[in-house]
Amino acid sequence: MAIRAQFQKEYKVKVPERQDPMLVLKFIWMEKNIGIALDQLVPGYGSIPLSPYYFWPRKDAWEELRAKLEEKEWISQKQMIILLNQATDIINLWQQGGGSLST
Template identity: 70%
Template sequence: MFPAAIQPKLSCPFTIQPTPPSLVSLKTPVLRIRKPRQLGSTKTFCITAASGVAQDTLNPDSASPNPPRKKKLGVVLKPMEKPRLVLKFIWMQKNIGISIDQVIPGYGTIPLSPYYFWPRKDAWEELKTLLEGKPWISQKQIVILLNQATDIINLWQESGGDLA
């Protein structure tokens, strides 16, 4: 290996000692960190992996101005948003297409209807028939969606199909 003059020497300032049973019910190692001699004191840290919290405990020979603190961990959940109905439209020069999708937060959109086109067919009547056939959609939601569809169709008619 190495000649005796250049043998590597390993010096570690850490020692592991068993924890007193009064601190932790499980047998966990204690890590002792020694500071350089000119600074003085020795601190002992008890690390418990089972509880997920590291406790800072001091030896009786060193003074402690602050008692050890435990940090509580928690999970914050956002309240679930309700699914909502969205009116979609395709604005073209000679037609306007209207459809309804259901938006489910965290998932995406689900189409509830195909596109109904105005003036080729009566899109408003077809949309009304479809919405009334879905018992889980309230009358209030049906009225709101049909009023929005009416506003969009009227705006399209007033503009003559041009967005400009």
Template identity: 50%
Template sequence: MIKFKLKFLWLDKSLAFALDEKIGEKINPITEYFFWPRTDAWEELKIELEKKNWIQHSESIEILNQTTEIINYWEEKNTKNIKLNEIKEKFTNCTFINHN
């Protein structure tokens, strides 16, 4: 997923994510932020990816699988005092920001 970069806002009560495209050194936003669990953010991302016919199906699957993995990790770890550096080390191809 070198061409695309998932960005996550790691919050206490929600996890927000958006997708950017990397073109050379430039980064262009592709989607807005989707908030989990406030809405079915995974499904919203899937619908948004389907609208973008220039994104290959295999790339969409990879993006959605990575998003699923991080949502599951957030659900497991969010009640614990986890450090942002731990998250960044586990998911090196994504960008993470927290509220602190």
């Protein structure tokens, strides 16, 4: 008598949708300076620095960031404008607070 065992399992693998890398601004909020850097977040891998920190008001961090963004030809004009506007908002917020996070 032959015993035949049949093992058959069905596995469903969920493949996540392809996610494009995201560009993010990173900030160091200090009393006398604010640092701004650009990173690329790659889903599943982590963060890749694309620039050093640019410190304002020591130097014109906004202008340095703009120059770095223009170097990266793969960054669209729309993305560049959004990032520069975000940097402007944070610099203005820092200036209004005098470097202090408390209100």
